[in-house]
Amino acid sequence: MEILQQLTFIERGIVAGLIIGLICPLLGAFLLVRRITIITEALSHITLTGITAGVFISQTMTWLAFINPLYTGLIFSLVGSILIEKLRHAYKSFQELAVPIILSSGIGLSAILIGLSSGSTVEWYSYLFGSLVTVSLSDLYFTMATGFIAFIIIFAFYKEWLSISFDQEFAKTSGIKVNRLNFFFSLLIALVISMSMKVVGILLVGAMVTLPVAASIQIAKSFRQVVILGIIFGEVAMIAGILFSYYFNIATGGMVVVTGVVILLLTSLIKRLGLVSSTVA
């Protein structure tokens, strides 16, 4: 803990970035094979509502001023992920409806709360697009704690989730408790979103979850490779993005995402040139 307190803001950002670069692609790999990466968009916007609520509360109720808006963001994110599951059940034949419903509700509520509170444009800008300079020590603790819990959850359920993603019916018959594990999966998405938003920014969290695995699946032959390459790409995008944003003084999230897109383009190029031997028999 002593060491953490001595970190400069750029070092804090890099530590947070390393955690995000590890966890986001791990989650992304499962979202990818379940074809629900879009859920991250809905959850990030409901997380924004939580953050605006946190800012509003700490401004209007001075006795609650100690609240870090990340905490309220996490709470909204968790509630949002449970609501999405409920909506997906309610609209069984139109499951994708859950995403726009939660997303637009999230933005609507955020707009109202932003209007009511007196945060500066700069402050909102940093929440939306991510900012390195504003990562405080308490933000870093938050990222470390949520990242640790997320990692434990993934470690516990990795193989069960893989089986469920491939064939839910078979997973059930092999004795896997599918409903319970799906619930934990919703919790995990919420955790990862709120973990990443301070550095990457709310609007760009989805990209961090999606881009590394979108790149890795182009050249991976197994799920394991999707995960491992995804983590490598995620870490490269995070670190390169943070360093670029530091030296050129531009939005961190933007730079991270641009690096991610460049990696994606490179992997498509590699695939197209056939540099990776095809697995076709």
Added chain:
Amino acid sequence: MTKESQAQPALEIKNLSFSYGKQNVLEDIHFTVPQGSFLGLMGPNGSGKSTLIKCILGLLTPKEGSIKLFGKPIHQFHDWNKIGFVSQKANSFNSGFPATVFEVVSMGLYGKVGLFRFLTKKHKLQVREAIKQVGMEDFIHQNIGQLSGGQQQRVFIARALVSEPELLILDEPTVGVDAKSVQNFYNMLKRLNKERGMTLILVTHDIGAMTEYITDVACLNKCLHFHGNKEEFELQQEDMMSSLYGHDVRVITHNHDHHDHDHTHDHDHDGSGH
């Protein structure tokens, strides 16, 4: 106690009924599958075969009646490793799914291994063994989506076999598989049944092609129209098929004088055959 449980039938169903809403799909089903037998379960489309299988697997809860697996009522049965399942829809997975043959077959062990744990060396050996058994060892690191329908089917059998089940349930496993692979596939089932004493339940449209492998037959169309051993079935085969399908049907093993015009009187319900 253990001796008793060995003598228990693999599956015992008593007056089972199931309905989706108000529509009865299964009515008063009664039958027993002794250990070591090979049951062919047949019936027309929409006869409730898949629903029955889902009840047996605990995926659906029946309205009435009881199901016992190895002597245990299904709601108390936790030993799902003893049951292997190959679904009709197994081939309809997302063909871009990034999983190798090894990874897919490993999934057959995941329910058994437990949370927070990964496959041990012994497990991995088991996976390789199962892949070998279905003759797919040359494809072990290939992507599952790039295999042919017949090869994929064999991989799914391996996934069901890897946990060494005592009862293997296959729901129309040969749909979309070419004729030659189907033959190999049936031979493999026969070996599992004869050599390993595995109990098999095979749901199929095409009982004719199966008669040389199976030991028992059950005919389902909402109710159970017939249940008995193969010899009994062959005696009443034609009558059985007509009453089951509501019109003359070709039975492939007896098709010396079959004519195409049979299809023109589809609604001949008298069931007398031709």
